[in-house]
Structures are given as structure tokens and as C-alpha cells.
Amino acid sequence: MNASPRADEDFRHRLDFAAEATEATLAGLLATQRLPDEIARPSRLLEAMRYASLGGGKRLRPFLVIETARLLGVEGTGVLRVASALEMIHCYSLVHDDLPAMDDDDLRRGRPTCHKAFDEATAILAGDGLLTYAFDVVADAATHEDPTLRADLVLALARASGLGGMVGGQALDLAAEIAARPLSQAEILEMQAMKTGALLRFAVDAGAMLGRASPQQSSALTAYGKALGAAFQIADDILDAEGDTVALGKRAGKDAARGKATLVSLLGLEAARKRCDQLVEEATQALDKTGLKPATQTLEQAARFVAARRN
């Protein structure tokens, strides 16, 4: 079932709102002036951190935090701070991923990558700085009055980002490359669930935590986040296989060029598209179990958007 033109317009409006609110929150957190807390801010490092996190990106992860919390009736500064902290983690991972020793990319979001615009050492430190600052922002009392919630959010964010999540997934991807051994389908699914899926799942889970979801709502939203994350990754593989560099704002065809196995290379384009559609359906069905229809419409649209995106 497709959305009405009106629902589609609403969705675009919500996407824009999330992007603008995240940009403004990040800009405030990474302000160039010395803050009241008297923390010195080395200008070149801060400039690199701003370059890496401001002025670009779909802000999909912040959008999911914001819309999941809003589904449960919660909006405001705390939600935006958690959304922005998550985006810092996403941006740091791109900076480190683009380094010569990693993917060695020169282009990101249509601009020179951080180590090209600055230098490698500054890019390494900017990534470290963004990663560290994310936990500062979440743990700060300005994010939420309840310290248990703050500690829980820090723990969930660290797990989604670390050894058992994003960083671990990158390492699995890298290990396959070093061993020059294409991964099996099951291994690709596990690697992707860690590398990209974990942060997307955290986005939805964080929104549920901030919105004080009931246990039933939580598990429905976790299932939604899982399906959406898997759909996102297949769409990414499809885009890499058939996308062009200009539309993507980053180099296309990387996986094939490296002989890396993806779901597209294993299943073929047609079957990959079908699997992606199934995952969107799964995501939608999971939302039905929150008992919050029709307010779930924006998140439903998000699953379709993720699967159909062109960059």
C-alpha cells in the first residue's frame, strides 16, 4: 500500500524538520566560541569536527530517534541531544572509514573527505573527538533529568557503536578483505547487522527509551528497527551496484571493484529488491503491534523511504 500525496508531503516535512533541528543542535554543541564550562576548544580540531558533522547528510538516524520519541508523545531538547550524539557517532565512523588506511575515499557527500580537507592526523583526532563528545552529550544532565535513563542510553549507544556493533562490523568487513575471501550470505547478514544495522536499531530504541515505551511497544519498535536496518543495507548494496558517483556524492561501484560479496552479487538484483520489499512489509507489521496506529504512519513511510532511496 502506497501513501497518499498528503501523507507523502507530511513525511517530507518531518524529514526536513529532523535535518534542520539536528543541524541546529550540532552547531550549538560544536560552537566555536569558548563555552560557559570553560572548556578550551582547539580551533583546527573543532573546525574538522564541524566539517565532518555539519552541513550534510540525510540525518536518517536523528530522524528515527525524533520520530520514534514523537510517536510516544515526547519531543524537545533531550531528544534532539540524543539524536545529535548518535549523528556524531555516525559522522566519526565516516571520517575514520574514509582514511587512506581504511576505504581511502576522497569524496563524501560531494565534498572532499575530512582527511583531504584537513590532514590525516587531524581527521583521526576529529573522529576520536566526535566519538568521545557523543557520550559527553548523552551523559549530561541537560539531556534528561533521569540519570538511569542517561546511563542506559550511554550503555546502549556504546554497545551499538563498539566491538559488538558498528566497529565490530567494520572489522568483520575488513577481515574478509584482508583474507581475500568473499563472505557467505549468513556472514554478510551478520556483518551488516553490526556495521550499519546496530546504529539504526539504536536510533529507534533510543526513541522508545526517551518516549518511555511499554515493554510491548519496545519489542515491536525493536523489530521495526531491525527490519528497517536490514532494508537500508540491501538498498545500499543495490545503490552501490547501479548508482552513479554524482548522485551518491561518494564513489559508486566500490564493492564490485574490490570483488566483495554483497547480497546483490549473491542473490542477483531482482531477488535483492524483493527481499528489500519483504523487509519493508515486516517493518510495517511490527509497527502495527505498537497499538499506536495511525500515528505510526511517519515511521511506515520511513521504511519505504529507506528501501526506495536513490542516494
Place this chain on the structure above:
Amino acid sequence: MNASPRADEDFRHRLDFAAEATEATLAGLLATQRLPDEIARPSRLLEAMRYASLGGGKRLRPFLVIETARLLGVEGTGVLRVASALEMIHCYSLVHDDLPAMDDDDLRRGRPTCHKAFDEATAILAGDGLLTYAFDVVADAATHEDPTLRADLVLALARASGLGGMVGGQALDLAAEIAARPLSQAEILEMQAMKTGALLRFAVDAGAMLGRASPQQSSALTAYGKALGAAFQIADDILDAEGDTVALGKRAGKDAARGKATLVSLLGLEAARKRCDQLVEEATQALDKTGLKPATQTLEQAARFVAARRN
């Protein structure tokens, strides 16, 4: 006033205890088997994280956490977890610092650096993994039953490690190198207070937080940590100026070779030594204000140890 032979023996015993307890805690946290929480652990990444954090180092920062908490009557698992998380941050910073794009060092603690033993990409990810895991460990309920304390520790650790602390100090150091402009004495002091001082201060502050220090004790201990941190850095500059590579277990004479200004190059060896002695005296006087003498003896010894160390 020098310590008695007996006090000296006690101090060595406490140092050994901290090193062994930290090693055991880190080994447990970085165990190679899949943990009950079902987190997948990519083996090569985990191996690199273990390589970078196990089997070496004086464990000075954990020692300061442990002894400060013990001064206030608190010992046990929670203290060891915070001490180990702090050591993870210290170890990640060494891994990233040693990278070719940064200090380009081949030797650390008498062994090949992480990117030499593994590869650059794995070293970058291992650093990211250790940094992220540190916040996981602190935020976990296994560290302390009080969520406010856990959130406060996360916040303090993030601030000590990030833009306004360690990473910021590294960036200031780097910026001076890129600009090929030796820093002034005031700039060196600020850079060092951030680059090395912030984590040492956090070690003492974390011990005070875990030990539920009174406001007066807290501010006395913070003053102690500040003086000890400054003494540590001067001793480091002295060691770099006159040390030899074998005793240090890392390359000596790096600063002079790069024409970098240090307190030793600005003040001369004699005046630097004198300043170091003054700082030890300041640290001791700060401890007197905790009202906990003579139990403060181990921390007093620590300040002398830091100033007099030979590696």
C-alpha cells in the same frame, strides 16, 4: 621528607596490586569467548584490542583510581571497572598516537606498536573499539548501583578524554607541529594539562567520586591530581631529553629531534627538575587538606614516584 624503607615497600606492593588487578579486570572484559550478553566479538579486532591493552604499562592511572577510592574506604569490582575503563582510554590514545599519520612509532613498551603487529586499519578500529568500550564499562550497572554516579563518571571521563581534554591537547600539540611554531611556556602548560593532565586528574577525581568524598576532600584531591599531572609531564619531558630508548621501551629524544619546545628546552634541565620537586610538594600539601593523614601516604609516594620515575 623521604619515605621510610617500610613505606616504600608498601607502596611497591600497592603498585603491583593495582597492575595485577587491572590486568585481570581488562582480561575479563576483553575475554575471547562470546560473553553471556551474546555480543559477537570479531576475533582479529578483539586480538588487537587485547594486544593494545594487556600485558604492559605501569597502570598508573588505574593505580590512582584504586588508591584514591581506597583512601576513602571504597574497594572492589566497581572501582576496578572504572580503573580499567580509564586504562582502555589511555591505551586507545597510544594506539592512535603511534599511527604513521600521527607520531609514526614502531615501538611501544618494548614491543611493536599495534599497527605494526596488525595493520593500520585494524589499529584504527582497535582504538575506536577501546574508546567506545570504556563508556560501555562505566555505564553498566555492574560498575555501581547508583545511576547518577555512573552518568557522572561517564560525563567526567568523556570531558577528560575529548575536545577539551586529551584529544584537544593532542590537537594543540599537532597544530604547533603543523605550523612549525614552538609553543610558549604558557601554551605548553595548557597543552600538557589537556593532553596528559586531564586523564590523570580524572583518575583521582573518579576515585573521589567512587569514594563519596566530601566537597572539601574532593577539592583537595583535585588539587593533588592537578599537581601530580603537571609533575608527571615535566618528568616525561626530562626523560625524553635524557632517557635512552631501551629503558623507555619507546623512542627517546623525539621532541628535540622535531625541534619541539618543551619545558626542558625552555627552562633548562635544572629549573625543570626544581619545578617538578615543587609540584610534588604542592601535591603533598593538597593531600594534607583531606584530613585523612596518615592514610594519604600511598598517594604521597605516588607523587614522588611520578616525578622520579626512570621510564
